[in-house]
Amino acid sequence: MSKKQAYYKMIESPEMLDYGVYLQCDKLLSCQKPLNDLATSDELQFQIVHQTEELWMKLMAFTLAEIMDYMAQKQSHRVVTLFNRVHRLQRMMIEQLSVLETMSPKEYQQIRLQLGNGSGQESPGFRTLLKMPKDLWDGFNEHYLDNGKISISSIYDEEYCHDDKYAIAEALIEYDELFQLFRWRHLFLIHRSIGLGSDSLKGRPVDLLQSGASKRFFPELWEIRSEMTNRWGSAYGKVRPSISGKS
Ligand code: HEM
Structure with missing residues (x-):
């Protein structure tokens, strides 16, 4: 041998x-193909990166379900600590995509022939995660915003005191941002391996993914930023006088 x-x-x-x-x-x-049956030696990393990402998504979804329970009990420190865990998992997932950029476009084509018409949009972990933001927001609204009686604007501006509501709102927006960063990072991976001008294995144009990557789970948390800029800015109008007197 x-x-x-x-x-x-x-x-x-x-x-x-x-x-x-x-x-x-x-x-x-x-759980991986027998080593002697790999289409190319890159197929092992292809399978392992995907499988590892599925495991991280399983842990993320499990943790988000715990977060919903702790929100209902108003255990805010737990909620923040568990969100911290989820954010670290998200950063790891983004970072891990780069491993696949060590695969040449040609070797990916050889692997792609093995995939049937499978698509990342069928990822069980990703599909579960896409369902969870609505329940996260409903839990936040019910247990921290008194069912809409407390406004996002009061948390961030009028009555801002960096309290539990603010800390959890920031944990939610961090989750939203990192989720979309994963999608953008994944788009670069696609651009580098099969190109953005191609069709997916389902026959859909790959650049459709850009519209998903532009979505926001918690739009109110994003909108408050521009609302505040407009509100605070109204004191000085559109353009302020220069401080140096030169510009
Ligand atoms: C060379 C590597 C990769 C290529 C070429 C690739 C390619 C693609 C393509 C073409 C799509 C669109 C599918 C469609 O419209 O039906 C897609 C979606 C997706 N892929 Fe990948 N992918 C790669 C690696 C990964 C990895 C490592 C993950 C890990 C989780 C992943 C997760 C996903 C997810 C979750 C979607 C759905 C995204 C969304 O709806 O925003 N992909 N991928």
């Missing part, structure tokens, strides 16, 4: 001690 094949055997069927038994490493390591 060649050295390479000996290592393949070690990678695919290692001895399971307690660590491996508890983590079910035998199952985990058999």
Whole structure:
């Protein structure tokens, strides 16, 4: 047996001690194509990056469901800590996409032939995550905004005191921003591997993804920024006098 094949055997069927038994490493390591059947050596990283991202999305969705419960109990410190975990997972997911940019466009074409008409839009984790923002907002509205009686404007401007409501609103907008950053980062990955002018495996133009990436889950939290700029700006009109006297 060649050295390479000996290592393949070690990678695919290692001895399971307690660590491996508890983590079910035998199952985990058999979730990828057998190493000798890969269409190209890049296919292993392609599968592992996608599978890892699915696991992070599973943990994110689980954590967001916990956040909804803690909002209902008004346990704001818990909510903020758990959002912090979700934000770290989102940053990791964005960063991980770059691993796939080490794959050449040609090798990706070889892998793409294996994919049937599968699409990232069928990702189970992503589809669950897309359903959750509405419930997050409803929970925030019910338990922190007194069902719409407390306005976003009062939290950010008139009665601003950096309280629990403000901290959670900022955690929500951070989630929104990082979610869309993932989509934009993913667009660059597509641009680099198959190009934006092509069609997806479902036959849809790839650049349709740009409209998804421009959406906002919590528009009120974004709008308050421009409302405040207009309100505060009305004191000086559109253009202020120069401070230096030179511009
Ligand atoms: C070279 C790597 C990749 C390529 C070429 C690629 C390509 C694409 C394309 C063409 C679409 C549009 C599908 C359609 O309209 O039916 C798409 C969607 C998507 N892909 Fe990827 N993808 C790659 C890697 C990844 C990775 C690593 C993830 C990890 C989670 C991912 C997750 C998604 C998601 C969630 C969508 C739906 C996005 C949305 O609706 O905004 N993709 N991908």
